[in-house]
């Protein structure tokens with residue numbers, strides 16, 4: 001290159017860099033000015049307050065609790081060069097969930113979560129999101145979900161068989177891996193295919209590593225220096241696991257999808273009673289809206305979205321039950337009134353409406369331990385919140401259900417497990433955005449009904465057979481359960497409990 005050309009190129013690059021820096025400085029200055037009244041931890045140049053939150057996941061939860069007890073219901077948090085505003089006032093949360101200026105996810109969802117979760121509903125933005133959401137929610141229709149309850153019931157019976165071995169040995173053990181397997185097995189069967197012949201190994205391997213992947217994704221979110229995929233690959237020892245999970249999930253979904261397409265080509269249709277979500281999608285208009293690649297991405301999303309969230313909710317639920325004998329015995333009474341002493345019949349769809357108390361307990365569990373600990377939105381224009389604070393354009397708004405659900409005003413004595421908070425008469429007049437385990441608005445959880453049905457079927461199946469007792473060496477109360485934060489909130493030591501088989505009248509007579 002001639003010296004003159006080199007000079008011109010250097011000059012041009014320098015001008016562009018200076019212009020970029022000036023633009024950035026102007027934007028940051030604007031963010032500073034608009035958010036100066038919002039309290040938050042001190043921030044340093046370049047890294048912001050990253051060191052305040054870049055903690056080990058076991059310590060991160062306490063750190064987040066410290067944030068909202070110290071700074072209140074609106075918090076300013078600088079992470080690297082970005083400004084995050086955390087909101088927990090229900091009126092602000094309503095704007096967060098419903099404002100068109102907050103309908104999209106920030107870019108970190110696409111760059112860090114999409115490789116694992118898939119470029120599906122959770123990570124894509126409008127107008128693509130709107131089109132996909134229409135198709136996916138149609139295929140999550142109640143009539144379709146009804147058919148899944150039998151799968152939940154049967155997988156739960158298998159779960160009970162595995163748990164029985166520990167119960168018979170009279171030992172405290174960690175239920176979480178068994179719950180995870182049951183949840184993931186049910187998800188694969190209902191979302192992808194009832195017939196997993198030939199791909200069981202891939203499925204089981206995926207289930208094994210699912211937790212690690214969710215942990216790694218969250219680990220990155222709080223470390224701006226790992227946001228670039230290249231730097232993450234170069235600098236972090238965790239990249240290898242991450243890359244193998246991404247690859248494993250993609251190839252598993254591709255394999256199942258290809259098997260289905262091959263069967264369709266051969267004119268083989270699964271029995272109507274054994275249709276999975278994918279069968280419904282392939283038989284619907286969805287194929288005209290979504291390409292094959294898009295369908296595969298949505299399948300990955302559904303499986304990931306349902307996996308740790310449901311498993312961890314169940315984990316917290318059973319720990320809570322082990323500490324609340326009175327609540328548990330009310331559930332037992334309800335189960336006995338529905339199933340009698342028959343312990344062999346799997347739970348089916350018609351049983352679910354009769355399990356009202358159980359449902360309230362699940363809802364209260366989700367209030368106290370909402371597994372999605374926070375979610376975020378990109379702010380596409382300045383938004384003035386009802387609390388008076390301004391969300392500046394191009395920043396990120398975040399809400400934290402765990403904190404929202406502990407508002408004394410709407411949930412008096414919030415650390416008390418009280419299922420009757422969800423009696424219809426006690427919900428009247430409650431601010432609708434003060435209970436958001438499944439989020440709310442246009443980006444709420446599309447699997448909410450699926451999740452409630454599967455959790456009801458699984459908890460009913462386990463509690464029909466067992467009484468859950470606490471680990472004598474474990475936490476002393478619900479406030480004391482150690483929590484680790486990954487993509488979802490996890491009980492740090494898993495759901496460690498002791499199970500005691502419930503005896504039927506026949507057992508008692510035989511034993512007498």
Ligand code: HEM
Pocket residue numbers: 121122133301302303305306307309310313370371372375376436437438439442443444445446447448450451
């Ligand atoms: C207890 C279980 C579950 C909880 C607590 C939960 C919670 C949530 C939350 C809070 C969101 C919003 C996330 C955000 O805005 O970033 C969400 C979104 C989503 N969930 Fe769930 N979820 C659960 C189970 C499921 C299940 C079983 C499925 C699928 C079978 C599922 C599929 C999805 C999808 C696809 C989205 C993205 C929706 C969209 O943006 O249009 N979830 N979930």
